Amino acid sequence: MNRLIILVILTAILLPITALAETPEEKGLVIALEAEKRDSGFGDSTSNMKMILRNRHGEESSRDIRIRALEVEGDGDKSLAIFDNPKDVKGTAFLTFSHKHKDDDRWLYLPALKRVKRISSRNKSGSFMGSEFSYEDIASQEVEKYTYKWIRDEIYEGAEYFVSERYPVDKKNSGYTRQVSWMDKKEYRPFKIEYYDRKNSLLKTLTFKGYQKYLQKHWRADEMHMVNHQNGKSTDLYWSDYQFQTGLSDRDFNKNSLKRIR
């Protein structure tokens, strides 16, 4: 947050100069900050997610997950993912406190044992429940977790996009060297992200579809499609029943709340 304030002040003071001499790195960061600013103030949200896993032979399996999120002032968001399907993992839940400047805190709830397990979040490249999404892909996308570089502007099907690269701050534990994102200039929504692995070859492509606006301000995609170019697998996410400002609070995102949920 401090860095953000300083940056805003600096930007305000230096605006006449930077407008002329903005480096690609500065421009990349400004775009990321603007995107974050536009989505701030959502408070809390609940939604349902259907996850379709597809292997290289086209065989599919699905998971149903309920997602709850809480915006946290000055730090990363809190989130809760509860599994409804398949039935053998029903009630399994992940609680995550994301942080801007250090590893996220993560707990796993195992309903059969009624056990809450703290789990390590150091390695971010692990698969989230067998999907092509890694933990760093589904985690809260805090601006501070990356450095940025604007590459070019691009026009695609009549809309204008910023094309930027971002580089993980925690290089050692990320699965990526860089990500290339396409963000529309009008609403600052991501439309495509390409993920480059640690050898800098293209690993995955994520595309967003069916953006809808909630509370006149918050854009959420109905569909996300992740394709892994190296293993031929893909994962689709279908989002539904988005609700905002439902009255969730800190007490819905603690270890006790894990034991209560079904």
Add this chain to the structure above:
Amino acid sequence: MKPLVASLMLFLSWGSHQAAICHELSGFIELEGWFFIHEGQFDGQERQSGSIAFQPEYFHEWRNGSSFTFVPIARLDATDDERTHFDVRELNLLWLQDRFEVRFGIGKVFWGVTEFLHLVDIINQTDLVESIDGEDKLGQTMIQLSIPSQRGTLDLFALPWFRERTFPGRKGRLRSALVVDTDNAVYGHEDKEHHIDLAARYSHTIGDIDFGFYHFNGTGRDPTLIPTLSSNGQPELIPFYELINQNGLDLQAVAGDWLWKLEAIHRRGQGDDFLAMIGGFEYTLTAVFETSADLGLLGEWAYDERGDDAATAFENDLILGLRLAVNDAASSELLAGFGQDLDSRARVIRVEGSRRFGNNLRLFLEIWAFIDQPEDDFLSSMRDDDFVEITLAYYF
């Protein structure tokens, strides 16, 4: 039982008019096969056995977050009459308020952090006939007051009805040399099973550390087994449940890819005062073997001050383990452990794996081997009980 069923039916019919999230019926039915490698040491023990179990779960939630849960389980076993049993795992109301929550009825509570021994876990009695890993528990009547705050969570328990541990019967495998006579348990306190046990636990998370400590005053869950003669002159064991005071601590720290774990107890009232502990680590490797699988390396050391007198297999033991999460569509998992008694040659190997078939079936495989168990060791009576257990469960 009848009023219970009637009230449940009432809930079901009333709940069916509510939104889907508010009430649901789920659960599983499973078929289990046990295959022992050797003939049993004792008369009447079989090489194979099978059983079937049914565990439905009814859950109802009101708009304010309060809820009702009912989880019974019934098992029919082909060989052991003691394994054929019925239990109510949960039948409770959760009353949720802004500052606190109260659970009233039969419930289940788990405390602890280690993988191979659950030392501090004390609220629920172990259902030993369900499995020997101590992870199956009997339902416990309780009033639980839980007060969460920014400075940690305080849990207060009153436990009015004590549950005796289940033990395999004469024909059951994985039993002590003398059969435990569960019909004639004796108690250290005159109130017997009606003694109201009390417990208080404080737990909190500070940065990378999760910890909890508690005090328990009540009937000990681990009985002292006393050799005696039954009414018809047969030698047998009688469980003796003492009144104990126990302090417990559990702690887990995250340090990068490492998890450090510690559980410790101090017990008064069961023989001499003693300390017992288990501590260790889990180190996780991500995306091993060029796949998306995660591999965990585990090491735990268990110590019990009572040494060989301890009614436990873990008096000075080192356990090394591997945990594999394949991260495939079938959610395949494997946990393997190798335990070495540091005071003798005794070793135990256990492997448990599972994978999903389709959307509702899950196949479990469990293997246990007891190697070089000396005559005087706790597990000596199980030295011929190496087994493979296959379970197919249908979830709904």
